[in-house]
Structure formats: C-alpha cells, structure tokens
Amino acid sequence: MYGNNPYGQAGWPNAANRGMGGPPPSIFGALPYYTPPTRANTLIFQFTSFNPDVMNCTVLGPKAQPYYRIVTDAPTPGFTVFQNGTGKNFAFIEWRSHPQVEIRGAVHKQRAGDLLPLSASRSLRRMQIGERQYEWIPNEQYISLCTAGSGAREVLARISRSQTCVNLEMTSQAISLGLLDIAVVVTVLLQSGRSID
Template identity: 45%
Template sequence: MFNPYALGGWTAAANLNADSARNTVPQPSIFGALPYPTQDPPSMFISFRFTSFSPSILDCTVVGPQAKTHFHISTDIPTPGFTTIFNADNEPMTIIEWLPNPVLEIRGIVPKQRVSEWLVLSPAKRYRTMVAQGRTFIWAPDGESICLYALGLGVPQTHARLTREDGAVALEITAEAIRIGLLPVCVTAAFLLQSGRNID
C-alpha cells in the first residue's frame, strides 16, 4: 500500500520507510505558502580585540580568532612623536605622526594625509566620513558602539562595529569587509577613534 507520508520523511511508528537521521533541516513548503523555521545564520562578524594595553591603547596588541596576534601598536618607539601599527609579519602598516594636526599613512591603501581629512567629522559632529578602497564609509554611534556603514542606496550595510570593553576594545568586522581590504583601515580608524588624542 502507498503511504504519501513515508515519502516525505516524516517519522511515525507506522512509517517504516522513514529515516529519522535524514532530512533534519526543515524544508520549505513546495508551494511557498507556509512559513517554515530557519536555522540561525552564522555570526556575520569576525572579532578582533585591542588588548595588553601598556598602559593604554597607544601601546597594545590586536588579536583575532584563536587569540592569534594580527597587529601590534607602538607609540614613541622607535621614534618619538609617532605611532606605528605593525602587521603580523612585523612590517609597518600604518604610520601616524602626532603633529598639532596629526598625519597618517596606511601603506598601499591610504596615502599620507591629515587624519582630519581622512576621518572627516560631520558639521553636526554626529559621525565621521572615511574614504577607503575607492568607497565612502561612515563611522557613526549606535548605542554603546561605533559602527562603520557603507554609503550608498538602500539600507545601510554594517561593515564593522567598535565597542569598549573592560580592559580592551572590541572590533567586529564582516568577512566581506576583510575580503575587500578593510581590516587594516578599520584597525587604524578604531585605534584613532579610541586613542584619546585630538585627531581634528
């Protein structure tokens, strides 16, 4: 005798043809009329932490997944008046000169310029505009965080989120933002925004 429920994979005492291990992910209605439960999407952010403050973020380490060191930040060493952000290969990635109007360069990404011209404060002082990788972004407060949004049409897309924690600063960044080369830019911007120094 033909049992239509057995073909659908439903388990029941009378359904001897069903395989309970098979088809564990809910399937949508074939007609699309009924809702179905979805699995939670994986976290879209990858977490990095500015840690090991010595004594502040001006001298610290940036660790990523599996507590791997991705960057380290050194101020006034080897040159007074400068902060250098080194990559995992211990190569200088970002150089900031603490002049009355601080200047920065992110090697191969942002040419040497004033910080205030790269992280431009809005007239109402509510957000900062930043240009990187040929695109314009905005750093804006969102509750306890400062978020990085891409400027464009439609709903703003969050690319990164910066949050102060006890003894650390958390930078969460999307895999897409890393793919398009924003990790060094976000680390540099996060450092500047949390440095406690005048950047305007």
C-alpha cells in the same frame, strides 16, 4: 491534551522534555533564557595588553592569535607604528597638532581629519577608500562602520570598549573589501583620546 504541551514543544523545561538539558533557568521567571544575538560571518579582533592604553597594545584575532602590534613613541618619538603579524610596518600616525596618518597601499599620507571628516551635523565621520564611501557612526555602545549612499546602510564593522580591552568586530565582507588594516588604524584614532581634527 496532555501530550500536546506547546511549552514542551518549544524546548521549555517540563515533564515532557526533562532530559533535553537546555539552557539554564531564565532570570526573567517564566520567559525563556536570554541568549544575546550573534552576528554571522563576524571575526573579532581584540586590542589587549594595554601598555598603558590602546596606543601601545597587541591585537589578537580569531583563536587568540596575534595579528597586529601597535607601538607609540618607541623608537620614534611622536609616532604610533602599526606592525602586522610578521612584524612588518604597514601604517603610522604622526601625532602633531593635526595628526597625520598613512596606511601603505590604502591611504596616502594625510591629515587624520581629512581621512575621517566630521559630517555637518557632527553626528558621524565619513571615510572614502578608493571609490567607496563609508561612515563611522556612534550608536549606543558601538561605533559602527557602515556603507554610505542612498540605500540602506549596511554595518561592516563595529568598535566597542570595556575597561580592559577594545573590540573590533569585522564582517567577512569588510575583510574582503580590504578594510581590516584601515579599521585597525581608525580604531586607534577614535579610541586614543586625542583630537584628530
């Protein structure tokens, strides 16, 4: 009876597994220590070094490597320019009463509201890239990029915001579908605080 402690087998601290060095004690009393769930095959891109906001920042990728630079109004007033890690411009937003967006090789120049039209219920924004349809859906603290269609939605990416940065989590599937550059531009559109319709 003493050698068959179910709590000891589960890794909870007790006399039977004293040397296991597991997680710190639970803040919930007798319950095991909470570890937030992680998403497998996810890369995080962090919009940081705001100057003063997400429309002027650096985007760091895995291992804190700079992946993108986002510059607004310099040297061209009324524009946000997106540069890749080699300093090459790949996208822009022209801020007017109805902002225009272009992403080279993916999205021809068009109104941002046409790229991301609101659904009839105004609960999500749709997006079509090539033949594929997607949806940007706000839920809790995230704005999630999901597959659209009759089947179950699959989350491909999600945006979250803190006081000091904006995070874009991308699945490896989303990156292989060529959605990284597009998601970076959409993140700025949705986090800019400006009307895009």
